[in-house]
Amino acid sequence: MNWIPFAFLTAFSLATTDALSKRALRDTDEFVIMWVRRGYALPFVAVPLFFVPIPSLDLWFWVVVAALVPLELLALVLYVKAIKTSPLSLTIPFMALSPVFIVFIAFILLGEWPDRSGMLGIVLIAAGAYILNANASRNGILAPIRAVWEEKGSLLMIAVALIFSVTSTLGKIAVQRSGPVFFGCFYSIIFVAVLTAVVAAKGRLRGVLSRPASFLLIGAFTAAMIISHFIAISLTDVAYMISVKRTNLLFSVLYGRLLFHEERIKERLLGSAVMLAGVVLITVF
Secondary structure: OOOHHHHHHHHHHHHHHHHHHHHHOOOOOHHHHHHHHHHOOHHHHHHHHHHOOOOOOOHHHHHHHHHHHHHHHHHHHHHHHHHHHOOHHHHHHHHHHHHHHHHHHHHHHHOOOOOHHHHHHHHHHHHHHHHHOHHHHHHOOOHHHHHHHHOHHHHHHHHHHHHHHHHHHHHHHHHHOOOHHHHHHHHHHHHHHHHHHHHHHOOOHHHHHOOHHHHHHHHHHHHHHHHHHHHHHHHOOHHHHHHHHOOHHHHHHHHHHHHHOOOOHHHHHHHHHHHHHHHHHHHOO
């Protein structure tokens, strides 16, 4: 069970990165924060690359990396826009939809259908999403569902969850063809290089140096998230680790209240907890 502290550290670091990013977005734009999250983390993340052997990389590894980079760039753009546009407590919980999308992708591509616990997990995630906007039910039973579609940040995060359901599968292939530590470090270098080109093309590269102290803190928590993620995953099954990592939903709702004074936290905390239970049922049982 020595993986559990690292999994919780992953969840806490991810939620803290999101909270710090949202606060920084008051004074800068999405492209700067995109780079800050990954660029300032790179010095910490790249260090292990000097201590692991370089594996033989076949063609499929490079094909997967070529597919991953644009998908993750798009996901990062949408992710940062989501946390800028809407409350953390109404955006981050929708990341729980990733395993649901994976279930349906597996059905379409492989003909696999979830068992009873998986179906119950999907129902719980849907119920949790409803509870997030339960306050709107006074305008009708379908009002909480309409509220999701009217909240731009929620829609953006649903799109992110869909993209991540694809990239998680591709990432697993890349790890299998290289190694978890090597891939985590090497891919970060490639991703930041491409991200730097994108941010430079937008004329926003100078902005990444405007607030080095606060930006370095964001990078440090991003690095802690990445490193603890790979440590935890090396010590247990991916499904178990991801289930604990998704407690970031709860941390984010609490940050929403503590730092941004977001409202209706009790119902959003309950909704997030129900969604988390659904994730556990899908991924573990």
